[in-house]
Amino acid sequence: MSLKTIEWKNNKLVMIDQTKLPTELVYVEYSDYHQVANAIKTLVVRGAPAIGVSGAFGMALAAINNDAKTKEELIDQLEKAHKTLLETRPTAVNLGWALDKIMLIAKEHNDISEIKKSVVEAAQKMAEDDVKTNMKMGQNGSILFEENDTIMTHCNAGALATVAYGTALGVIRATKESGKKIKVIATETRPVQQGSRLTAFELKHDGIDVDLIPDTAVGYTMANGLVNKVIVGADRILRTGHVFNKIGTYQIATIAKRHDIPFFVAAPLSTFDLKSNPEDVIIEQRKASEVTTIGEKKTAPDGVGVINPAFDMTPPELITGIITEAGVANPPYEESIKKLFEANK
Ligand code: MRU
Numbered sequence: 001m002s003l004k005t006i007e008w009k010n011n012k013l014v015m016i017d018q019t020k021l022p023t024e025l026v027y028v029e030y031s032d033y034h035q036v037a038n039a040i041k042t043l044v045v046r047g048a049p050a051i052g053v054s055g056a057f058g059m060a061l062a063a064i065n066n067d068a069k070t071k072e073e074l075i076d077q078l079e080k081a082h083k084t085l086l087e088t089r090p091t092a093v094n095l096g097w098a099l100d101k102i103m104l105i106a107k108e109h110n111d112i113s114e115i116k117k118s119v120v121e122a123a124q125k126m127a128e129d130d131v132k133t134n135m136k137m138g139q140n141g142s143i144l145f146e147e148n149d150t151i152m153t154h155c156n157a158g159a160l161a162t163v164a165y166g167t168a169l170g171v172i173r174a175t176k177e178s179g180k181k182i183k184v185i186a187t188e189t190r191p192v193q194q195g196s197r198l199t200a201f202e203l204k205h206d207g208i209d210v211d212l213i214p215d216t217a218v219g220y221t222m223a224n225g226l227v228n229k230v231i232v233g234a235d236r237i238l239r240t241g242h243v244f245n246k247i248g249t250y251q252i253a254t255i256a257k258r259h260d261i262p263f264f265v266a267a268p269l270s271t272f273d274l275k276s277n278p279e280d281v282i283i284e285q286r287k288a289s290e291v292t293t294i295g296e297k298k299t300a301p302d303g304v305g306v307i308n309p310a311f312d313m314t315p316p317e318l319i320t321g322i323i324t325e326a327g328v329a330n331p332p333y334e335e336s337i338k339k340l341f342e343a344n345k
Helices: 033-041 048-064 071-086 094-107 112-142 168-177 194-205 215-223 249-258 333-343
Strands: 006-009 012-016 027-030 150-153 183-187 210-213 229-232 236-238 243-246 263-266 311-314 321-324 327-329
Touching: 006 048, 006 112, 012 048, 027 033, 033 048, 033 071, 048 071, 048 094, 048 112, 071 094, 071 112, 094 112, 112 168, 112 263, 112 321, 112 327, 150 168, 150 215, 168 194, 168 229, 168 263, 183 194, 183 215, 194 210, 210 215, 215 249, 229 243, 229 249, 243 249, 249 263, 249 311, 321 333, 327 333
Parallel strands: 150 183, 150 229, 183 210, 229 263, 263 321
Antiparallel strands: 006 012, 012 027, 236 243, 243 311, 321 327
């Protein structure tokens, strides 16, 4: 079984501290939603589905560690927790999806103890469903990959970005489990290095063949026939098929198109935002020190200006297919995404 990133144990949230990987596999325990908000902000937990589920457990902590005497008071406290958790990271849409779902469930009940119980149960169910969704997505995607494929992936869209199993890496896992021999090329993914620290760690941990490349070697590996498919995760997908994902995804998709290499995206339906237009999406800008240092070491002159967007947008014309738990959407995406949601009502 893949790593378990998020667990609910004895009314506490237990998560792998991803800032310590790959050198240490350390679990941290939280009993207060403010701690969870801080963990999301500081990338202790990251990746769209994992952020969503940890946010839901943040709401569960806010509900149980609360001495509200009336329903109104408790709902008010939960609204506060919702706001604090939602403000942690702006781009991945799963966080808002999960927090809204929990809020709706809380409001359905009148009794305080019923509200608390239902919120905890809803968060637990969300965590269980995340694994089932990933496994279904894996099955749906695995038929698109063949024996001896070398598959490039970017950032980390694996067990560590979800509760377990993963989205893009879930498809890779399912392809391997179906008996096909495959290889993975992971990009290092500067500046936070989710590719080298997390994807390479996770795949090695699970015995999947992986080579690491610097981000700057994407063109070389594609031009020299070392890659024949790409799969990435997503933080937000619009109804038009525009995909927001870790910075660098757009340039990989562009080079893949030039070399006729199929470029797939794997994400659950909870990653889709059917309302926004591309220009509405806030791209998170992260701190300059992620770019001016590598580890503890300074690698840029003091005072240099830095542009550090965490995500970019890949347009639909560069994407071969979007793999979900409800099936695979193919171009034209406006039509196929609509159909997936209609069939899944
Ligand atoms: O900034 P992060 O580490 O939270 O980045 C998000 C991601 O892990 C990726 O963009 C990923 O490919 C999509 S989430 C499965």
